[in-house]
Amino acid sequence: MxxxxxxxxxxxxxxxxxxxxxxxxxxxxxxxxxxxxxxxxxxxxxxxxxxxxxxxxxxxxxxxxxxxxxDSKLRARYDHELECARHASEIAEDVDLEEMTAEDIDERTEFFYPCRCGDCFSVTSEELQEMGLLSDVGKEEGKLLEDIKADRASVLLHCGSCSLKIKLMVRLCP
Structure with a gap:
């Protein structure tokens, strides 16, 4: 059911x-x-x-x-579905890395995307590297890892001010 x-x-x-x-x-x-x-x-x-x-x-x-x-089993399933629905409704949109504004700061790149609340979502090249989405050697050029089997990866980014999130889609090198 x-x-x-x-x-x-x-x-x-x-x-x-x-x-x-x-x-x-x-x-x-x-x-x-x-x-x-x-x-x-x-x-x-x-x-x-x-x-x-x-x-x-x-x-x-x-x-x-x-x-x-x-019913404890039905309630547990309902709670799980309710939690999933709440999280899904907090994701504002899917965003490709290429859609984000890139800004060079020191020896790293910081990526920004505007939020509806007026603040922004942000991630640095170092953070993407730690997540395994950027290679260490080519991080200056934003070279993506080539040894990952999938052609795309995603990560949730939180807004700096509100509860919204975006799903950042990163294309991996073939």
């Missing part, structure tokens, strides 16, 4: 039950029971002008959230 990280309304199961991501089983159960008392179709039917479809939809979301979060 594939567990979706978010339901169509955009809320996580934790948000649906109004608990923190690290809530204990007892906290989740208590919130689930409280939500049932509020959103059960028999309790809310005809009140506040809410239609049957909306009541049923909210009730189903609460049931699904409880089904996943009350």
């Amino acid at each position: 594939l567990v979706a990280c978010r339901n169509p309304s955009g809320k996580t199961y934790y948000q649906i039950l109004s608990v923190n991501d690290d809530a204990s089983y007892d906290e989740i159960r208590t919130s689930y029971r409280s939500s049932l008392l509020i959103f059960h179709p028999d309790k809310i039917h005809g009140k506040c002008g809410i239609g049957d479809d909306e009541v049923h939809e909210d009730f189903v979301k609460i049931q699904k959230a409880w089904e996943v979060l009350s």
Whole structure:
């Protein structure tokens, strides 16, 4: 069974039950029971002008959230998928090394790429060398390692000011 990280309304199961991501089983159960008392179709039917479809939809979301979060295996899988989705949403874009602005500083090259927040992503030739993406001999020219089998490599770079990241794509020599 594939567990979706978010339901169509955009809320996580934790948000649906109004608990923190690290809530204990007892906290989740208590919130689930409280939500049932509020959103059960028999309790809310005809009140506040809410239609049957909306009541049923909210009730189903609460049931699904409880089904996943009350089962330790399903919850672990859901947490993993949620974490992956959060990390994926923080990656602003894929950027080739050639798209970055290069600036020579002393005996190294520093590469910059602007971030949406106004700051920038940066990496030095020394850092790329330490990651195994630049050869020691040809670092001045930016010569890429030739002994790596893949034709491209990537590394995540963090913005200096915000939480965004870019995936820096580096072409390796054939």
